Each structure stands twice: as structure tokens, then as C-alpha cells.
Amino acid sequence: MLQNNPELKSKIDQLWNKFWSGGISNPLTAIEQITYLLFMKRLDELDLKRQSNAEWAGEKYNSKFKGRWIPLEYRNQPEPEKFAIDKRTLRWSEFKHMQAEEMLQHVQGKVFPFLKDLNGAESNFTHHMKNAVFIIPKPALLVEAVKTIDEIFAVMEKDSQEKGQAFQDIQGDVYEMLLSEIATAGKNGQFRTPRHIIKLMADLVQPQLGHRIADPACGSGGFLLGAYQYIVTQLAMTQMKKGAGSKDLVPDEDGFVRTSVAAALTEKAQTILQDSLYGYDIDATMVRLGLMNLMMHGIDEPHIDYKDTLSKSYLEESEYDIVMANPPFTGSIDKGDINENLSLGTTKTELLFVENIYRLLKKGGTACVIVPQGVLFGSGGAFKTLRQLLVERCDLKAVITLPSGVFKPYAGVSTAILLFTKVWGPKDKVTQPATEHVWFYEMVADGYSLDDKRSKQECNGDLQDIVARYHARNAATDTDRTAKCFMVPRAEIEAEAEGYDLSLSRYKTEVFEEVHYDAPGMILNRLIQAEVGDVDEAALAKVQSGIVRELLELKGMVG
Numbered sequence: 001m002l003q004n005n006p007e008l009k010s011k012i013d014q015l016w017n018k019f020w021s022g023g024i025s026n027p028l029t030a031i032e033q034i035t036y037l038l039f040m041k042r043l044d045e046l047d048l049k050r051q052s053n054a055e056w057a058g059e060k061y062n063s064k065f066k067g068r069w070i071p072l073e074y075r076n077q078p079e080p081e082k083f084a085i086d087k088r089t090l091r092w093s094e095f096k097h098m099q100a101e102e103m104l105q106h107v108q109g110k111v112f113p114f115l116k117d118l119n120g121a122e123s124n125f126t127h128h129m130k131n132a133v134f135i136i137p138k139p140a141l142l143v144e145a146v147k148t149i150d151e152i153f154a155v156m157e158k159d160s161q162e163k164g165q166a167f168q169d170i171q172g173d174v175y176e177m178l179l180s181e182i183a184t185a186g187k188n189g190q191f192r193t194p195r196h197i198i199k200l201m202a203d204l205v206q207p208q209l210g211h212r213i214a215d216p217a218c219g220s221g222g223f224l225l226g227a228y229q230y231i232v233t234q235l236a237m238t239q240m241k242k243g244a245g246s247k248d249l250v251p252d253e254d255g256f257v258r259t260s261v262a263a264a265l266t267e268k269a270q271t272i273l274q275d276s277l278y279g280y281d282i283d284a285t286m287v288r289l290g291l292m293n294l295m296m297h298g299i300d301e302p303h304i305d306y307k308d309t310l311s312k313s314y315l316e317e318s319e320y321d322i323v324m325a326n327p328p329f330t331g332s333i334d335k336g337d338i339n340e341n342l343s344l345g346t347t348k349t350e351l352l353f354v355e356n357i358y359r360l361l362k363k364g365g366t367a368c369v370i371v372p373q374g375v376l377f378g379s380g381g382a383f384k385t386l387r388q389l390l391v392e393r394c395d396l397k398a399v400i401t402l403p404s405g406v407f408k409p410y411a412g413v414s415t416a417i418l419l420f421t422k423v424w425g426p427k428d429k430v431t432q433p434a435t436e437h438v439w440f441y442e443m444v445a446d447g448y449s450l451d452d453k454r455s456k457q458e459c460n461g462d463l464q465d466i467v468a469r470y471h472a473r474n475a476a477t478d479t480d481r482t483a484k485c486f487m488v489p490r491a492e493i494e495a496e497a498e499g500y501d502l503s504l505s506r507y508k509t510e511v512f513e514e515v516h517y518d519a520p521g522m523i524l525n526r527l528i529q530a531e532v533g534d535v536d537e538a539a540l541a542k543v544q545s546g547i548v549r550e551l552l553e554l555k556g557m558v559g
Contacts, residue, residue, distance in 0.1 A: 008155045015148045022141035032285055033136055034145070035292050040111060041149055042296045043118075044092035064118070065091050071113055072121075090114050096146050100139035107142065108134050119301060128287050128306060192219060193326045193370065194454075196254040196447065196463060197406065198226035201324055201368040203256065203467045204398070204419055207231055210272055211321035214360060216309035217353065218279030221290035223324040224304075225297055229258050231273060235265055253456060254447055255464045278320070279304040309360075310352050311337050317359050318425065326370040327353035329413060341426070346382035350375055354386055354418070358394065361422040366397075373401065373414040376502040384499035391493060391500055392433040393424040398470060400441045401504050405450025419470075433490060437475040440504045441466055441485040481509035520558040527551055 019030040047064050054061030065087040074083035088094060090111050095103055116129040136142050207213055207227045215223045236259055237249065249257050265273070277299070281287050287306045294302040307314055310333055328349050335347055344355050350372055357367050375383065376399065390396045398419040404412050423434035445461030448454045462484075469485050478487040488507045493500055517523075528551050 008152065011148060011152045011155060015145060015152070018141060018144050018148065022136075022138055022144075024135070024137075024141075028285055029135070032132075032289065033134070035289055036112065036115065036132075036134060037145055037149055039292045039296060040107075040115065041092045041153060043115075045153070046298075047091075048093075063087075069114055069117075071110075072117060085110055085114075087114070092146075096150065100143045103146070104136070104139040104142050107136075123301060124303065124305065125291050125295070125301065128284070128291060128304075131284065132288055193222055194406065194446075194448075195222065195226070196256070197370075197402075198222050198324075199230075199254060199256040199258065200463050200466060201370075201417060202226045202230040204417075204470055205322055205324065205366050205368045207322045209235065209269060209276075211276060212278065212319060212362075213276055213322040213324070214278045214280075214320040215323065215325045216280050216356060216360065217325055217327040218281050218290055218304060219283075219286050221279055221293045221302070221304060223326070224277045224279050224290075224302070225294060227322065227324060228273065228277060228294070228297070228299065231276075232265065233257055233259050235269060253460075255460045274299050274301065275303075277303060280307040280309050280314075282306070282308045308337070310339055310342070310349065310356060312339050314339060317341065318362050320360050321362055321365045323357045323360055323365070323367040323369070325353070325357060325367075327357075329372045329411070329415075343426070344382045344385055346380070348382065351382050351386050355389065358389065358420075358422060359426060363422055363425060366419070366421045369418050370402075370415050371418055373416050373503065375418075376416055376504075377498065377506070379498060387500035387502055390418065390420055390502075391435045391438075391490060392430050393426075393428075394420040394422050395434045395436075396420045396438050396502075398439040398441065398473075399502050399504065400443060400466060402443050403445065403450055405454075406446055408450065408452050408454060433494075435490045435493075437487040437489050438493060438502070439470065439473045439478065439485065439487050440507060441469065442504055442508070444484075481507060482511045521555055524551055524555045524558070528555075 015034065016030070019034065024030045024033060043064065051061050051063055067087055068081075068084035069087050069090070070080050070084045074080045077083070089106075095106050095111060098106060112132075112134040116132060117126055119125045136145070201223075207230055209231055213224065213227045215221075218224060233249065237257070240248065249259055251257050277294070279290055279302070281290065281304070284306050287304055290304045291302050294304070309316075333347050333349055333352065338347070338352065339356070341359060342352055342355050344351055346352065354369060354371060354375070357369055361367055375386070377383075396418070398417070400417040400419070402415045402417065404414040406415065407413065421434075424430050441462075443462045443466065445457070445459070447457055447459065447461040447463055449457060465484075473485075473487060475487045475489070478485065480486055486507070492507070493502070496506065498506075528548060531548050531551070
């Protein structure tokens with residue numbers, strides 16, 4: 001990660017500071033503009049690489065920069081061909097050599113409009129890029145940004161060759177660091193889920209090729225990318241076992257094995273995988289960032305849409321095999337806007353999203369969701385009803401509590417991961433509660449410091465332990481309530497007076513170590529000796545010190 005590459009982190013800081021000093025001080029605006037440039041650079045590199053691979057394999061490749069492109073505003077005019085632009089001039093590697101004024105005009109007037117029209121007029125990407133605006137105001141800022149991005153990519157290429165890390169994964173680090181700056185904007189309460197937590201959740205649910213996977217509050221698309229990388233990695237490892245892989249994949253700094261390089265996949269597998277990921281968000285800027293994030297990782301046409309999944313206009317139900325999400329923790333929605341199929345009778349978004357995720361799952365589908373710990377024990381009627389739903393209509397597999405520093409510097413709220421599989425639908429009559437036992441785990445450390453800096457630690461914390469113990473959980477043996485993890489039978493949870501309480505502390509047995517102290521007289525002797533040194537009883541009686549006199553009186557009282 002970037003914490004382990006000071007040179008790369010320094011370059012990102014330089015880029016950020018240039019935008020700040022260049023007049024773009026809103027972090028979300030700066031990130032969006034930087035993302036456009038990163039996308040232009042990556043688009044050129046991917047196209048050249050695919051072209052080279054096709055030539056080497058003797059195959060045909062239709063370059064995105066081959067031929068001529070007619071800007072949208074001229075297509076309905078007579079003789080639109082006379083306004084056509086040679087696509088080759090729209091490459092990053094071509095326009096980066098231009099003079100400052102010419103470069104700014106070229107990128108604003110030609111390259112960016114081409115980018116918005118990249119996948120054709122009917123594509124989801126083009127639809128959401130329609131209102132995107134390129135607002136870098138100064139030629140000098142654009143020149144400096146282009147230069148710095150070239151340097152960043154050079155460092156990434158060097159790092160990928162020397163350390164064997166997949167290039168796209170390093171690029172993900174760069175992108176995620178930019179997204180982390182959203183926290184300073186204080187806009188819409190947006191903050192990203194740490195990538196190692198996403199990897200943990202993917203290892204818990206184990207998505208497979210062909211699964212329909214969704215995130216109803218996707219932000220920059222981190223969970224969709226996490227599911228994509230997990231599936232690609234599993235397919236790559238299967239190929240390696242058959243002798244088709246080039247080299248073994250090694251665990252990353254968090255102990256997870258990951259790659260996002262899907263080049264080795266068959267065309268059929270790649271098509272299935274790209275059609276499996278669906279994300280929704282209510283922030284148009286985040287939708288664009290999410291689309292470009294996935295496209296920069298090799299997903300050519302992502303399914304990310306602008307939509308409020310809690311509203312009456314969102315009608316999907318029982319559509320997905322896997323839902324991974326970190327929905328908004330705080331705030332509420334206008335009661336009149338809430339989807340009528342949501343029955344909790346609350347406006348709290350943290351509760352509505354969990355119920356909505358339950359409804360989105362197919363029967364047999366599994367969700368892995370981050371919630372504030374208040375959801376586990378809240379005393380309100382909606383809290384209790386939701387927990388009853390999770391226990392009775394779902395097989396609630398696990399409750400994993402996270403330390404409060406996991407989401408710093410964005411927020412210090414204590415959170416938990418809920419892992420559940422849908423068994424009974426909303427309209428089904430429950431003849432037998434679906435949950436038999438719930439597995440509880442108390443994460444103490446996640447491999448990073450729990451302060452605002454979130455520095456990488458030598459140990460990976462509990463991450464790999466959680467994965468191993470979850471998949472090996474056993475109701476017959478995981479009974480020690482003093483341990484870090486244990487299983488609790490449903491009957492005990494149902495019997496809780498508070499109403500299906502799911503807080504770990506309710507069931508954990510605390511062990512208090514007995515501490516033996518010296519007798520008070522012995523402690524007082526040591527205090528007296530510290531005051532007067534080694535003296536006999538006769539000499540001690542003559543000491544006039546007020547402190548010693550009072551200590552002697554106290555000793556006489558305690559015996």
C-alpha cells in the first residue's frame with residue numbers, strides 16, 4: 001500500500017497540493033478532475049497494451065483511438081464529417097507534448113468530450129457523464145498535473161516490476177488515497193471503507209463467478225471492486241493449479257491473496273463477471289467516480305447507476321446472490337419518500353438499509369453489511385423488529401464487532417459486520433426460525449494503528465484469524481464464552497429481555513484476574529523506610545517529621 005511506498009505517496013501529495021494552490025480547493029471537485037486525468041492516462045496505456053498483445057498473438061484489435069470522431073454537437077449538421085477529429089490526437093501520449101494554452105484548449109474542447117462519449121450514446125457511462133464538466137482553470141495547472149501523473153505512473157510501473165504487485169492494484173492504492181481526501185470535504189458524510197476490511201468481507205462471503213452482486217450505497221465502488229478482485233483471484237488460482245498460470249500469487253501486506261488482472265480469463269468468463277456487478281448511489285459525482293474506478297480496473301462497462309435504493313422509485317426485490325455494503329450510518333429519510341415495501345416504521349437509514357438489503361437478496365443469497373453497533377442493541381421498536389427479522393427470516397451467521405478506530409480519520413463510531421443468508425421471504429410464513437446459532441467475534445486489531453494516522457503495523461491483527469475461524473466454526477466446540485469468538489444458540493438470543501440483543505458483551509463472559517496485594521502494614525513500612533531510611537525502632541520514635549508521624553499513626557490503626 002501507499003504507506004509502504006513513500007515516493008508514491010509524496011507524488012500524490014504533490015498532485016493534491018497543486019490542485020489546492022491552483023484554485024480547486026473542494027476535495028470532491030479536485031478528486032473528480034484528477035480522476036478524469038488519471039482515466040485519460042490509463043485509457044491510453046490500456047489501449048496500447050491491448051493493441052500490442054493482439055499484434056503479438058496475431059489477432060485483430062479495434063483501438064479506441066483508431067479512425068475519426070465527430071463531436072456530438074456536429075452530428076446533426078450538414079456534412080458532419082468535416083468536423084471529424086483524428087482520434088489519435090486524443091491520446092494522452094499525444095497531447096501531453098503540447099504547449100500549455102494549446103493543451104488546455106485541446107483537452108477541454110476535444111479530449112474530454114470524447115471521453116464522455118467513449119462507450120457510445122446508449123451506454124450507462126455516457127449517460128452519467130452527460131453533466132460532467134472539465135473545470136481545470138489554468139494552463140499551468142494542467143501541465144503540472146499531466147507531468148505529475150506521468151511521474152506517478154512511472155513509480156507504479158517500477159513498483160510492479162520490483163515487488164511483483166499487480167499494476168492495477170497499485171493504481172487502486174493511488175485512487176483510494178485520493179478518495180480518502182473526501183473526508184476533509186465534510187460533504188454528505190461520505191467516507192470510504194478501508195480496503196483490507198473489504199477484502200475481509202469478500203473472504204467471508206466468497207462470491208463466485210455467475211453470482212449477481214450488488215451494493216445499494218456503493219460510493220466509489222469499493223465493494224464491487226473487492227468482489228471482482230476476489231473472483232478474478234480465485235479463477236487465476238484455479239488456472240495455476242492446472243499449470244496455466246505464470247507464477248504463484250503471494251499474500252499482500254494484509255495477508256490476503258488478490259489480483260485484479262483479468263487478462264487470463266476467457267472472454268466468456270470476463271463477460272459473465274462484468275455483467276454480475278451492480279451499484280447504486282444518490283450522489284451523481286460518486287456515481288461517476290465509481291464508474292471510472294471500475295473501468296480503470298479493467299471493467300469496461302460497469303453497472304453503476306444514480307438511484308436512491310430506499311425510495312419508492314426503486315422496485316427491485318429478490319435479485320441478488322450477494323450484497324456487500326457499508327450504507328450510511330446516520331441521518332434519516334423523509335417518511336413520504338420511503339419505499340412502501342419497507343415495513344420497519346422508522347426513518348433511520350441504518351435500519352432501513354439492512355431491511356432493504358434483506359429484500360434485495362434472493363432466497364439463499366448472502367449479505368455482508370457494516371452497521372453501527374447501536375443496531376445490535378438499540379431498544380426502539382424498529383431496532384428489535386429488524387433483529388428479529390435477521391434471526392427468524394435469515395440465517396444470521398456472524399456478528400463481528402470492530403474496534404472504534406477502524407474508520408478514522410473519518411469517524412470514530414463503533415461498528416460491526418453482520419453476515420446473514422436469506423431463508424424466508426417477506427411474505428412467507430415462518431414455520432421454523434432460520435438461525436440455529438450465531439457466531440460472535442471481537443476484533444481487537446485490524447493491522448493498522450487505531451488513531452487518525454492509521455499506520456500499518458507489523459502484525460495483521462485479527463484479519464486472517466477471523467477468516468479461518470469463521471469458516472471452521474462449530475457449534476459443538478465453539479462454546480467458550482471467555483474466548484475471542486464463540487457461538488450462541490438462537491434460543492438464548494430469543495430469550496433476551498431487551499429483544500433479540502446481538503451485542504457481543506451480552507453473551508461474553510469476562511475473566512477477571514485476581515490480584516494479590518501486600519498487607520497495609522507492610523506497605524506503610526515501605527513508605528516509612530522511603531522517608532527515613534534504615535533506622536531502628538528507638539531512632540524511629542525520635543523522628544519528628546510530620547509525614548512519618550502520620551504514617552506511624554496510620555500503621556497503629558491498621559495493625
